[in-house]
Amino acid sequence: MNFNIFDESESEVRSYCRSFPAVFANSQGSMLYDVKGRGYLDFFAGAGSLNYGHNDPDMIEAVVHYLRQGGILQGLDLHTEAKARFLATFRRIILEPRKLDYKLQFTGPTGANAVEAALKLARKVTDRHTIACFSGGYHGMSQGALAITANATKRSSVGVQVPGIVRLPYDGISLTDVNTQLMLLRDMFTKPGYGVDLPAAFILECVQGEGGLNCASNAWLAGVAQLAKEIGALLIVDDIQAGCGRTGTFFSFEGAGIVPDIVCLSKSLSGAGFPLSLNLIRREIDIWNPGEHNGTFRGNNVAMVTATVALEKFWSTPAFADSIAEKSAVLRATLLDALDGNDQISITGRGLMVGLRFVRPAIAKALSRQLFEDGLIIETGGPNNEVLKCMPALTIDSVLLEQGAARIVDATRAAMTPPSFARQNVCL
Numbered sequence: 001m002n003f004n005i006f007d008e009s010e011s012e013v014r015s016y017c018r019s020f021p022a023v024f025a026n027s028q029g030s031m032l033y034d035v036k037g038r039g040y041l042d043f044f045a046g047a048g049s050l051n052y053g054h055n056d057p058d059m060i061e062a063v064v065h066y067l068r069q070g071g072i073l074q075g076l077d078l079h080t081e082a083k084a085r086f087l088a089t090f091r092r093i094i095l096e097p098r099k100l101d102y103k104l105q106f107t108g109p110t111g112a113n114a115v116e117a118a119l120k121l122a123r124k125v126t127d128r129h130t131i132a133c134f135s136g137g138y139h140g141m142s143q144g145a146l147a148i149t150a151n152a153t154k155r156s157s158v159g160v161q162v163p164g165i166v167r168l169p170y171d172g173i174s175l176t177d178v179n180t181q182l183m184l185l186r187d188m189f190t191k192p193g194y195g196v197d198l199p200a201a202f203i204l205e206c207v208q209g210e211g212g213l214n215c216a217s218n219a220w221l222a223g224v225a226q227l228a229k230e231i232g233a234l235l236i237v238d239d240i241q242a243g244c245g246r247t248g249t250f251f252s253f254e255g256a257g258i259v260p261d262i263v264c265l266s267k268s269l270s271g272a273g274f275p276l277s278l279n280l281i282r283r284e285i286d287i288w289n290p291g292e293h294n295g296t297f298r299g300n301n302v303a304m305v306t307a308t309v310a311l312e313k314f315w316s317t318p319a320f321a322d323s324i325a326e327k328s329a330v331l332r333a334t335l336l337d338a339l340d341g342n343d344q345i346s347i348t349g350r351g352l353m354v355g356l357r358f359v360r361p362a363i364a365k366a367l368s369r370q371l372f373e374d375g376l377i378i379e380t381g382g383p384n385n386e387v388l389k390c391m392p393a394l395t396i397d398s399v400l401l402e403q404g405a406a407r408i409v410d411a412t413r414a415a416m417t418p419p420s421f422a423r424q425n426v427c428l
């Protein structure tokens with residue numbers, strides 16, 4: 001087969017394939033295999049869209065069965081049996097035990113489309129225009145989602161001016177304590193003279209995936225939620241990457257005691273990597289008119305079939321969340337080893353989105369490249385790609401997790417030992 005076809009025929013816009021230049025053929029669990037049969041340990045998990053690993057056998061079984069019996073594949077927003085089953089399962093396993101009363105809006109299949117729908121609804125509910133968003137935030141690549149994304153390179157691709165945004169400092173970005181940060185936010189919106197319009201909504205990630213695994217504290221989240229309530233703005237949690245168990249609980253905000261008005265879910269929602277996105281909407285603000293946010297592919301019923309399996313298999317009991325906590329502890333403890341008291345590295349993140357932050361960004365990028373050559377797939381994140389992002393499948397076998405973590409530690413140690421560090425100081 002001609003594998004120059006990618007260079008010859010595919011747009012220059014492609015990106016992940018440049019970091020991980022293999023031609024992949026198969027995958028199972030936490031392993032990917034290229035066309036030559038070489039195995040790669042996956043610490044990337046489809047950028048958080050494969051939290052349950054590749055080709056979960058129960059999901060594959062359910063899909064094969066569904067296809068064989070002539071199930072609906074694309075259903076627009078028609079009522080289907082598969083959708084009824086998914087809605088009921090989501091309510092029973094996710095919403096009711098958490099005492100949450102949301103309606104579900106299926107959006108177009110991308111995360112960005114869920115975000116667009118959330119912004120539209122917030123503006124409609126409040127009759128305000130401004131959206132308050134945060135430094136380090138990432139919300140997708142369509143125009144509205146890019147407007148509230150912080151990263152300058154990504155944002156510049158939009159090519160037009162995007163009004164109606166107020167960008168605020170995320171928790172921890174300034175060196176002041178949480179109370180001072182919250183006081184400043186409150187002053188901005190409640191004292192005359194700041195010149196900041198009241199926003200329709202605050203949108204935030206509890207752990208910033210692309211922004212470099214920055215974590216908001218529970219106190220800060222509670223403060224922002226309280227402020228939103230006080231000034232009549234909605235709180236939107238973009239749980240597209242941090243949700244579906246990535247931070248240790250199904251929703252990333254569960255520990256903070258807040259109830260967002262809208263929650264965006266996508267990436268690992270289908271469980272198998274099929275596109276499926278939705279917004280959870282507080283019942284009282286579901287003021288959409290029929291068809292007001294439309295989209296052809298809101299009826300990916302195969303994705304609903306696997307999503308139902310994922311919920312039943314992993315979230316029916318607390319055992320899965322417990323296992324994420326255990327794995328997170330193992331990963332953190334192993335990575336701590338890499339620090340060796342080195343003030344050039346720190347650990348960041350929560351649950352199984354944990355990373356090593358390097359003072360010198362080039363080291364994170366070089367480590368990602370070298371680990372790939374050694375057969376481990378791991379991405380970088382943050383405004384300067386300074387964070388080496390460990391995002392293994394939540395289902396990863398403990399032995400593989402420890403092996404992968406040990407390889408990261410060894411590579412990091414080697415990169416940070418004085419001779420090679422000095423050499424890199426010169427070269428990079």
Ligand SMILES: *Cc1c(COP(=O)(O)O)cnc(C)c1O
Pocket residue numbers: 109110111112113115138139140141205209210238239240241242266267
């Ligand atoms: C990936 C991501 C999006 C965008 O999802 P797409 O499917 O790529 O459009 C939005 N928000 C967050 C937090 C994400 O990680």
